[in-house]
Amino acid sequence: EDQVTQSPEALRLQEGESSSLNCSYTVSGLRGLFWYRQDPGKGPEFLFTLYSAGEEKEKERLKATLTKKESFLHITAPKPEDSATYLCAVTTNYGQNFVFGPGTRLSVLP
Amino acid sequence: DAGVIQSPRHEVTEMGQEVTLRCKPISGHDYLFWYRQTMMRGLELLIYFNNNVPIDDSGMPEDRFSAKMPNASFSTLKIQPSEPRDSAVYFCASSRVRGETQYFGPGTRLLVL
Numbered sequence: 001e002d003q004v005t006q007s008p009e010a011l012r013l014q015e016g017e018s019s020s021l022n023c024s025y026t027v028s029g030l031r032g033l034f035w036y037r038q039d040p041g042k043g044p045e046f047l048f049t050l051y052s053a054g055e056e057k058e059k060e061r062l063k064a065t066l067t068k069k070e071s072f073l074h075i076t077a078p079k080p081e082d083s084a085t086y087l088c089a090v091t092t093n094y095g096q097n098f099v100f101g102p103g104t105r106l107s108v109l110p
Numbered sequence: 111d112a113g114v115i116q117s118p119r120h121e122v123t124e125m126g127q128e129v130t131l132r133c134k135p136i137s138g139h140d141y142l143f144w145y146r147q148t149m150m151r152g153l154e155l156l157i158y159f160n161n162n163v164p165i166d167d168s169g170m171p172e173d174r175f176s177a178k179m180p181n182a183s184f185s186t187l188k189i190q191p192s193e194p195r196d197s198a199v200y201f202c203a204s205s206r207v208r209g210e211t212q213y214f215g216p217g218t219r220l221l222v223l
Contacts, residue, residue, distance in 0.1 A: 031209050043114075043201050043214035044153075087153070091209040097166070098143075098212060100153040 004101035023088035114215035133202030
């Protein structure tokens with residue numbers, strides 16, 4: 001069965017304190033890995049798609065990387081507005097439906 | 111594009127009542143997905159459509175749930191009769207291609223008393 005786990009469950013950072021969120025997956029035939037940001041009371045907002053090991057994508061203070069078993073979302077010098085829940089999801093070559101992880105709740109304190 | 115549109119944004123109803131949630135996908139997207147999100151179970155796929163045809167409804171929890179897509183720009187998710195355990199946030203998402211980026215609506219927060 002395809003599985004996606006995320007760690008930590010929750011993370012509190014001081015403004016400017018860089019860190020990384022982890023998304024580990026157990027699937028057969030990864031098609032793509034997706035990162036989303038979700039603010040309270042809103043729908044998930046698309047951030048990145050990664051397709052192959054070694055691939056990296058960047059957007060402002062965020063950088064996503066992918067290996068054969070996991071992905072990291074690196075947050076450099078975070079600001080309070082980066083506070084949100086970060087979700088990752090995977091699709092496979094045979095299933096192609098999204099399998100979501102439980103998310104990491106990030107809080108960045110001023 | 112306005113993105114995925116959902117209505118209502120909030121719904122409070124009493125147990126046993128019929129609830130209808132509505133979704134307008136992004137124009138040109140051939141796939142539409144309905145999800146349910148709860149604290150305990152996270153995001154769960156309920157059903158998805160391709161070109162207005164339901165393809166996989168294995169995630170629909172019970173026969174009380176039904177979904178339709180009468181045309182490319184409109185879909186409904188109906189719960190009849192509703193129960194307190196149906197309380198959750200329901201999201202609609204659409205994509206151009208299956209397995210590719212899905213764009214989510216703002217969700218409908220449902221509370222069944």
